[in-house]
Amino acid sequence: MQLSDRVTGAVLVGLGGLAAWSGSRLPGVPGQDVGPAAFPMLIGGGLMLCGAMIALGIGHSFEVPEEEEAVPGRSRFYGLRVLVPPALLLFYMFAAEPLGFLLTAFLMVLVGAFALGARARLAVPLALVAPLIVHLAFYKLLRVPLPEGLLGAPW
Amino acid sequence: MSELYEAIRLVAAPDVVIAIVASAIYGLVVGSMPGLSATMATALLVPVTFWLSPIAAIATIITASAMAIFSGDIPGCLLRIPGTPASAAYTDEAYAMTRKGQAEMALGAGLWFSAIGGIVGTLSLVLMAPLLAEMALSFSTYEYFWLAFLGLMCATLVARSSPIKAIASMLLGLLIACIGMENPAGTPRFTFGMTDLLGGIEPIPALVGVFAVSEVMRAMASAEPPKLPKRKFGSILANQWMLTKKYQKPMWRGNFIGIIIGVLPGAGADMAAWVSYAMSKKFSKTPELFGTGHPEGLVEAGASNNASLASGWVPALLFGIPGDTITAIAIGVLYMKGLNPGPTLFTENARSMYALYLIFIIANIIMIPLGIVMIRMASTVLRAPRASIMPVILLLCAVGAYATGNNLFSVGLVGAFGILGFVMERNGYPVAALVLGIVMGSMVETNFVTSLIKSDGDVLPFFERPVSAVLAAMTIGALLWPLGVWIWNRTGGARLQPRGAAE
Amino acid sequence: MHDLTRRGLLGAATALAAPLLAGPLAGPALAQPKWPARPVQMLCPWAAGGGTDAVLRIVAILLEKELGQPFNVVNRTGGSGVVGHAAIAAAPADGYTLGIITAEICMLHWQGLTEVTYKNYTPLGLMNNDPPGIQVNINSPYKDVKQLADAIKASTPGKFKASGTGQGGIWHLALAGWLGAMGLKADHVRWVPSNGAAPAMQDLAANGLDFTTCSVPEARAMLDAGRARSLAVMAPERLSAFPNIPTLKEAMGVDYNSGAWRGIAGPPGLPAAVVSTMDAALGKVFASQEYKDFLNARGFGMVYADAAGFGEHMAKADVSLGDAMKAAGLAKV
Known part of the structure; x- marks a missing residue:
């Protein structure tokens, strides 16, 4: 996801414009002169200005060049692995209620560990133990009502 | 004097002692978990306090919050995942020290100067509470507006990337803070019809997302880094006395700024750390070393955020006004235990007040031995294989996001912020500035809009009141300084180092 | 202590008697086990440490004493x-999720x-009501509410500034209702939105406002x-904790009451045994x-x-709050 400053700057200009435009369409508040529109419009304007400056390369000289770690260029889909963590969180969001915490967390840790290149010898015990410890700590000690789902905890 | 004796007796009661030790360990552990925050640690204690005696209940809140604020530095330093928004200001610095093999020095500095800040802050609470309270009450919305504005400027001062990108990140944070209906107009904005967005976006899921999740994402794409040189974790406190002597001025400045900002309701420890880190860089003899693993900023900001934690109790105890989310919870517990905030607490309930001071001091002293044990245990994560640490961090992020409001939506939110943080980081936009924007957003907007409402749209009152005039002058000066340097350089004047401000 | 034991016995007696009494009347309910047979979850729409959370937690502790099963408080926050609130209304109607x-x-x-x-709930009991007060800075020239009201009537619209909570919040509606009862328009006094009562009280102390209409305990x-x-105080009678503050009716003859109330409720269609x-x-x-203390x-x-x-109270409050919101131009429906 390394993008040029032109692209990110343009995205910011677009976002700022969108914020200012949709902000300006917010209805005013009866009995108040300053409504909900003022602040988003101000920020939208600021974002557009910053975006334009970034796209034009102003202030680039201050930047410390990022040390780019060489990603071993295996397959084209290798880069997509970065999306595994957010995908796992999304999975947790939808699966926690029906499957229950223990099963969801088991799958989450297992997939996460394999995606990081762990062997089954490490990944499976980790995926078995970590959810149990987390469940014990949160459910028993901190009284967080973790969803039970298909598989309840032994305690 | 008999009151003090009574207070000692109150604190020495077995249930209070157990409460202090247990909540200290609890605070250290919860604060050090990536994805769990000091506020969450305190909120989860509320049900427990129901079963405790009044002094023991207050002791758990004070001790756990002080510990959690310190131990929020630990994952920030070791894994570049700050545990609290207060640590976000100097996370990159501490992580850079770890990369240089100085993790023990960085963590030791966090511990040592946190304890000093906590004790100095407590002394300010003991000696100057009425005076500080008077100052807090002289702040109206005009002053708060300038203060919040100054806080935002710090984002550009501490960033190592282009100041324009830092400002853009901060503005993005402010835009995210616009989401929901918790704005002065009470109108839902940018909610896209989603009920879950009506309450707005809390800083914690955003912080967890942009730091912790994006760190796990980076781990997915990069090869396992070379193991840090295998060496024994040296004595954690060995170098701290040297640092104390070398950076005495920044340390006192940090304590002072922390106390002042802590007293002002709404600003709190998060802003104290940012302002102190920025000040430290601005006034340092070697600002170019900041961000490369230089302890000076850690000294000042570490002292500052713990000092603000103690002085934040001043408005809470005297007027029932919460300084931050932690004292807001503490006020509820005080009421629950019949220790109603107000000046009568200091006169009629003096022994409870003395007991409270004692607990603050004790908490900050036992922080040192317990903190050392915690640091030693936590440092094993540096040696554990990455594939075993990262999935567990991800799980903690999910559970931590869920635990604050028992709402699964925040888990998805954390994921979304992970992607945002990853993309921003790759393209040189500082994510810490984004977090600062989200933290400060509602304070800036509320005080700006309400001030305009109060003045019937007139701008003059922003500069009329004496304190607001001073703050306005400082803000505008800080705004124009880098611009002045830039113009000076462009017009071919003698090359002036753009110290700190424009770096 | 004596009192406590007696109540404990009494509670145990009712718990034993309830199925016996309800059994023959409800026919098929005979087969149902006694409620509560397992822990009950109590949802709180507001964050831990706040006033609503505190009320629910003390109620939960006392219910546990009364009914012999744990009542666990769960804060389900978000979306203001x-x-x-929606989670309570949508909970399964088996009596094990209330709020x-x-x-x-x-x-x-x-x-x-x-x-x-309010129609989407089974009301179970109103537990508390905090009426709004009218607070001024200690150095304010207005010594009683009549002087303040006269000054407001004589002022140009928008000159007086008041606060207490956000735009359209409960204390804003209290102001609108009070002004309406005096025959003034809802925006005759300019509302300064604030992030809750504490910042409003601070701004009042910093001389930034003319008065606040938050509740007296706040x-x-x-x-x-x-x-x-x-x-x-805008209540039918004086508050037991603040006996020196007169009611609006006593002080200026205006009869207007409002309040931020809290009550226990469950999803619609709760079994009759649970409700009773x-x-x-x-x-x-x-x-x-304990609760009184x-x-x-x-x-x-x-x-x-x-x-x-409680059901009647909510029906009345719904109409009166709706009227105040329409008067202030805040209602969309």
Whole structure:
């Protein structure tokens, strides 16, 4: 996801414009002169200005060049692995209620560990133990009502 | 004097002692978990306090919050995942020290100067509470507006990337803070019809997302880094006395700024750390070393955020006004235990007040031995294989996001912020500035809009009141300084180092 | 102690008697086990550490004593209270998920923020009501509420500034209702939105406002500190914790009452046995010394209504809050 400053700057200009435009369409508040529109419009304007400056390369000289770690260029889909963590969180969001915490967390840790290149010898015990410890700590000690789902905890 | 004796007796009661030790360990552990925050640690204690005696209940809140604020530095330093928004200001610095093999020095500095800040802050609470309270009450919305504005400027001062990108990140944070209906107009904005967005976006899921999740994402794409040189974790406190002597001025400045900002309701420890880190860089003899693993900023900001934690109790105890989310919870517990905030607490309930001071001091002293044990245990994560640490961090992020409001939506939110943080980081936009924007957003907007409402749209009152005039002058000066340097350089004047401000 | 044991016995007796009494009347209910047979979850739409959370936690502790099963408080926050309120309404109607609902449930739907109204709940008991007060800075020239009201009437619209909570919040509606009762327009006094009562009281002490209309317990610390003065309370009678503050009716002859109330409720269609057990248990909780002490310590208004009375209270509040919102131009529906 390394993008040029032109692209990110343009995205910011677009976002700022969108914020200012949709902000300006917010209805005013009866009995108040300053409504909900003022602040988003101000920020939208600021974002557009910053975006334009970034796209034009102003202030680039201050930047410390990022040390780019060489990603071993295996397959084209290798880069997509970065999306595994957010995908796992999304999975947790939808699966926690029906499957229950223990099963969801088991799958989450297992997939996460394999995606990081762990062997089954490490990944499976980790995926078995970590959810149990987390469940014990949160459910028993901190009284967080973790969803039970298909598989309840032994305690 | 008999009151003090009574207070000692109150604190020495077995249930209070157990409460202090247990909540200290609890605070250290919860604060050090990536994805769990000091506020969450305190909120989860509320049900427990129901079963405790009044002094023991207050002791758990004070001790756990002080510990959690310190131990929020630990994952920030070791894994570049700050545990609290207060640590976000100097996370990159501490992580850079770890990369240089100085993790023990960085963590030791966090511990040592946190304890000093906590004790100095407590002394300010003991000696100057009425005076500080008077100052807090002289702040109206005009002053708060300038203060919040100054806080935002710090984002550009501490960033190592282009100041324009830092400002853009901060503005993005402010835009995210616009989401929901918790704005002065009470109108839902940018909610896209989603009920879950009506309450707005809390800083914690955003912080967890942009730091912790994006760190796990980076781990997915990069090869396992070379193991840090295998060496024994040296004595954690060995170098701290040297640092104390070398950076005495920044340390006192940090304590002072922390106390002042802590007293002002709404600003709190998060802003104290940012302002102190920025000040430290601005006034340092070697600002170019900041961000490369230089302890000076850690000294000042570490002292500052713990000092603000103690002085934040001043408005809470005297007027029932919460300084931050932690004292807001503490006020509820005080009421629950019949220790109603107000000046009568200091006169009629003096022994409870003395007991409270004692607990603050004790908490900050036992922080040192317990903190050392915690640091030693936590440092094993540096040696554990990455594939075993990262999935567990991800799980903690999910559970931590869920635990604050028992709402699964925040888990998805954390994921979304992970992607945002990853993309921003790759393209040189500082994510810490984004977090600062989200933290400060509602304070800036509320005080700006309400001030305009109060003045019937007139701008003059922003500069009329004496304190607001001073703050306005400082803000505008800080705004124009880098611009002045830039113009000076462009017009071919003698090359002036753009110290700190424009770096 | 003596009192406690007696109540314990009494509670045990009712618990034993309830299925016996309800059994023959309800026919098929005979086969159902006694409620509660396992822990009950109590949802709170507001965050831990706040006033609503505190009320629910003390009620839960006393219910556990009364009914012999744990009542676990779970804070389901988000969406300005919408998320938690909706979760209570949508819970399975088996009596094992109940919750606390607040005045906001009679306001949010007028703003078009949720479909859920008070009709989507089985009311079980009103546990507390905090009426708004009228507070001024200690150095304010207005010594009583009549002087303040006369000055407001004589002023140009928008000259006076008041605060207490956000735009369209419960204390804003209290101001609108009070102005309406005096025959003034709702925006005759300019509302300065604030992030809750505490910042509003601080701004009042910093001389930034003319008065606030938050509840008296929220203003208490500033009143105790001698920084503010409460001129009147918008309630039918004086508050037990603040006997020196006159009601609006006593002080200026205007009869306007409002308040931020809190009550226990469950999803619609709760089994009759649950409703009758909870109704009786909540009545005992309210009558207990522990609950009284708690309310007095916090300064919270001691108001109770049983299940049926709570339903009527909500119907009335829904109309009066809706009227105030329409008058202030805040209603969308």
